[in-house]
Amino acid sequence: MKKMTRITNVVLLLLTYQGFLVAQTTGQIDGELKKWHPISITFDGPEVSETDAYNPFMGYRLNVTFRHEGGELVYQVPGYFAADGNAGETSATSGNKWRVHFNVPQTGQWSYQASFRMGENIAVNASSTAGEPVSFNGATGTFSIADTDKSGVDHRGKGVLRYVGEHYLRFDNGEWFMKGGADAPETLLGYTDFDGTYTHTGLSKDAGDVLIWGTTQHKDGRGATPLKKYEAHVRDWKEGDPVWQGTKGKGLIGGLNYLSAKGMNAVSFLTLSAGGDGKNTWPWISHTEVDRYDVSKLDQWETVFSHADKLGLFLHFKTHENENDQLLNGGKLGPERKLYYRELIARFSHHHALNWNLGEEHDLWDELNDPEQLNAKADAMYLHSLDPYDHPVVTHTFPNQYQQSYTPLLGYEYFEGPSIQTNSMRPWHNFEVISYWVNASRQTGRKWNVSMDEAGTGALGVTTDDYDDNYNQDEARATYWATIAAGGDGVEWYFGYAEEQNDLNMEDWRSRDALWDYTRHAMDFFKTNRIPFWEMENANALTRSERDFVFAENGELYVIYLPAGGGAALNLQEHAGTYTVDWYNPRTGGALQKGKEMVIEQTYSREPASVLSALPTIKKPRVQGGNVTEVSGPGWVNLGMPPADPKEDWVILVRKK
Template sequence: MDLEAYDFLEVTAQVSSPHASNPFTDAAIRGKFEGAERRWQVEGFSDSEDGSVYHVRFMPPAAGEYTYSVEYHQGWSTATSTGKFRVTEGHRRGPIRIDPENRWHFVWKGTGEHYFFNGTTAYWLMGWRDEDVIRSSIERLHRLKVNRIRVTIAGRTNRYFGEPVMAGDSWTPISTPWPSRRDARLLHYLGRAGQRFGIGIGRDFFDSLGELGQVEDIYHPGFDYSRFRVSYWQKLERALKFARDRDVIFSLVLDMNDSRVHPAPGSADERRFIRYAVARLGAFSNITWDLGDDLDSYRDDEWTHTTGTLIKAWDPYHHLATSHPVDNVHQDRRSDWFDFTSFQEWSRDQHSFMLSQRKEQERLGRIIPQTNEEYGYEDHYPMWAKGPGSDSADTLRRTAWEIVMAGGYQTAGETARRGTNIWPDTGGGWMNGRGDETMTMFEGYAHMVDFFTSFDWWKTEPHDELVNNGNYCMAKPGELYAVYLPHGGKVELKLQPGRYAGTWMNAVTGKKTPLPSIKATALWISPPAPVGDDWALLLRKSGL
């Protein structure tokens, strides 16, 4: 058997006569893998609600010969399977990691290429019933050079945040990773029967029973947290594989404050859920972990530290992990498990904010990438936003430039104004990932991606002191200078002596205009940017 590095091997146990009362708690499957001078112990999972199918998945990190031993346990019985397989190079990009030499930045583990983190939010992408919509949404975002999507596993909401979005036959924001309890379902049916036929006990009694055991009810889902709704997880895996084939990372947001109902913090039910997620999804190379959206609204700092540490212990591949609290003081930035920030900060001075966060991270003595994953959603104006226009496509595009020109990264969110289950029913944006041809904000973001990936951006640092007029500069002095001019015009740039090749880029259209060769002695004054709008300027030392 041949397998490419950073794909995964799946070893399956077929149980011909399953008799575990609960296959998710009463049986277990584990694997030991050896190769590339390393050993791994990997937990498996039940992939059937009757206990007839179990899997162990393993993602090999390098070419070579591997062996495995898998054991299935149920009651007093044990079954063992052994085997060997060969792994070829394949040149897959693999998971993302922090660049060990430039720790503000990311690299693809498989190839060593640098990863320019350019994300979007689509929390309830998995709410689409037609998986063609999920795939076409991922494909569209990939085409727009989005390489990271925030997707929730268990998050649920019945609020639509003022957007023209509603649950319906085609889509729902009610995630269902667990089934409802059997007893809750029976009480629900009893309540419905009593509501319809009545047996003299009282309407209120039957109404209360009728509310139980509906997984679609955000307040009374009656979840059986000891079991999993396998079809939901299989659907998520199909989306993950489709995204992996396009080098798109899923930020797996475990849960959300909007869910209203959660497993008890630190409980066996909660830890079973997280371990099941790690066992099923950890072998996909294109994931990172997020402990939860608005996490500080339903979990405390001690829980965050403990759970983040546990995830890193349970995940044999040590995928990057973070959390997303409302108040950024609750990010566990000193801890080894915490790999990058995931800020929630909506101000319109993002450049200063991100620079201050770099300084704070330096003060903490632990350099990690700085990302703002929630600085507004296109055309979305809750009361904490700055008012109409503050979240327009153009404003958010400019804000993204402010963030990356501070050496940070960002996750944006497209407009939901094109509707889901509301006319014209062609969108959903930050809520579910779907978009149409009128949604063009990310075309502007793609120009920013093209600009930065045209040079070794990870070798540069913020150097605003080298420019004037409120412009921004990222530089490796003497070699590379990237300047952003929010208002166009010209810039005074303090250069080290030498010859430089320069190029203007219109940040709105992406059009590039080369400059004549530049001979600098100290201060260089650029010609004015060709027209209005905001512009980017790139200077490279000649001969590099």
């Protein structure tokens, strides 16, 4: 059993608070005192309730400043009202506990000081002197941090995943991140085991409801959906995994276990679907009381997110969606919207790998006649001003609105990249979309982290394993490789509304079991073969075929994806030396293999006006029994044919000796 540390010291100082004497304490520290292991500090403060006439969420502000003994590391971290301090178990709505989480980035001695102030709308007031100091304001304490003892996928052995000015994100321990995981269900948190979670009606911008899969939904499959149970994943829950209130949480915890066991490292979800698709997810005590937060529900969310950290899962927070992006302050950065962001950051920003998505199918530029994306810029700046770890801020939009949504954000210092949605599973189309924004951002000097977060048509997305035509999953596999070749950081897979296990109603991730295998094989290829993808760029022009996808560290390393199989020739005209040639099966994974020799009858054109006309014209290729193990430059080199199944997709790895 892991040893948990608790420290409680009382400073003999009494303050007067609204006529009562309140002891100022250093707070109670809970958690493993190790580097990258989040800790919690809980203070005894005023006794309040979620529904008090004086709103405790708006009327109090807790900030805690943490300082490392070296003097260079200083973090200001927002805190929150925690009811009785154990609300996830007790469902408490009132109490005197106030809490802050801190993901400790360095070993050694740390000190902290609490600022706790009271005043009208003070929670969304940035002034350090706003309001009046009350209760435990000024409380201090110290703690000592040892090194982490975690390894493997556990984020507590890696640190915070950060934007570092490149197209890929990097953990504090130096490990670069390539993403693969689930974009569905977006109503992940519409789960029956969470307190205060129900399905509502009304508040939608859309109309045209029909009956689909036994639920009332919009004509395109959206609408009010039943709460999830994830019963198919209860068997994936393991002894020792977290639960709350007895046996609650096993289905969702088990589902995350399944995704992690399949090698996935990302999961996406809405934190607000009130008035939108699903209509069953929000952080408040009801779907209409937008400034009163459900403490016990959010404590239960925290249990799930903490387990995701241990499983190595990136948390994609979608803070709004198209149907409710004007629900808070009409889409402007007003007090309700500011409080919403502050509560999310205070309760969840200590998790290691996450981003803040301003909205799924975000189109505030259109709704508010704001072509310069001023609202998105204001939101992004506000999120960065509060988040002590500077997690990436992204946004998602419709396929026909890229230019309006993303172009004004190019080069903006508080925005880290687009969350791409396409309406196709065609690999070349998806490659071109990713490639465009990778290159456009590079030209501004601020490289974006570009993600493929919703590929495929709205009806299908990526289909289930038992779908009548599995060609869709073949294209999905090619889309993953095309995304990486374009400089994208990976894919979160969307499930279309035409299937029962869809973006809103999905209960069983096993419905796409083969898809997770294909995705894992791709990520394993780069990890196992120690391929520095963060240093590579697209180089499709280096092969003769227009159908190949080439990802290269030019002169050193080439990854060539052949979506339709066959052979390949590589341009090494400017690079002398010997290169090894290996083949990888993206359908089955496994070890590298050697390809077959190919003898080619060829003719040459001597026309100097065209580079392409000087290349060999292939006629009647013949495959021989020998293996292609090495090629030498400079010049065009023939890489041979696949080891087997020449009409299926293959990957060629060409590496300089």
